[in-house]
Amino acid sequence: MKITRIPGGPLPTNCYLLEDEATGAAAVIDPGFESEELSSLVQKNGHVDVILLTHGHFDHISGVSRLCRETGAKVYLSVNDLLLVGDGRLNLAEPFTGSAVPPFRVDVPLNNGDTVEVGSLTVRVMSTPGHTAGGCCFLVEDAIFSGDTLMKLSCGRTDCPTGSNAQLFDSLRRLAALKGDYRVFPGHGSPTTLDFERQNNVFLESR
Numbered sequence: 001m002k003i004t005r006i007p008g009g010p011l012p013t014n015c016y017l018l019e020d021e022a023t024g025a026a027a028v029i030d031p032g033f034e035s036e037e038l039s040s041l042v043q044k045n046g047h048v049d050v051i052l053l054t055h056g057h058f059d060h061i062s063g064v065s066r067l068c069r070e071t072g073a074k075v076y077l078s079v080n081d082l083l084l085v086g087d088g089r090l091n092l093a094e095p096f097t098g099s100a101v102p103p104f105r106v107d108v109p110l111n112n113g114d115t116v117e118v119g120s121l122t123v124r125v126m127s128t129p130g131h132t133a134g135g136c137c138f139l140v141e142d143a144i145f146s147g148d149t150l151m152k153l154s155c156g157r158t159d160c161p162t163g164s165n166a167q168l169f170d171s172l173r174r175l176a177a178l179k180g181d182y183r184v185f186p187g188h189g190s191p192t193t194l195d196f197e198r199q200n201n202v203f204l205e206s207r
Contacts, residue, residue, distance in 0.1 A: 009033030025119030031063035054147025056084030081134025130168020131156030
């Protein structure tokens with residue numbers, strides 16, 4: 001399993017290319033911006049069939065339309081965030097950029113516990129609402145793609161549409177309760193580990 005981080009966009013956001021080295025199959029997680037670097041990596045790989053979205057905010061979905069045109073990949077997003085895709089107020093594109101997210105279609109609405117196959121890799125969907133109603137994490141082998149639920153020494157804000165402080169803290173409790181350690185690849189900032197966050201992140205310490 002190979003993971004490549006591509007940061008970009010106005011905030012900036014982390015986009016990830018997840019590659020199954022055994023088969024060449026690949027997924028892109030949270031293409032929140034259009035990127036020549038990402039397009040080049042995707043073209044070089046040639047087997048991107050899956051786009052996974054941790055939630056529906058503009059800074060995580062604004063590059064989806066272009067990526068779909070380039071790859072024909074199917075788009076996966078929580079059923080509880082479907083309304084955000086086409087609503088510039090809910091996905092925050094209007095207040096932050098004054099423009100709309102390039103339109104795209106969600107092919108597969110996700111629910112908690114669903115799995116997505118990327119070659120020989122099995123990606124498990126863990127519903128982690130709070131930052132948005134449909135926020136989720138993607139777990140694969142020893143990695144968690146945590147979106148804006150959990151970040152290094154921090155967590156997602158809850159004061160945006162569909163956010164919930166109570167739901168976010170419940171989600172953080174369930175992440176902290178996972179058995180074993182994981183590499184954590186967040187939507188913003190540098191990668192971390194679950195053990196490090198358990199020991200140092202005040203938002204997990206009290207969970």
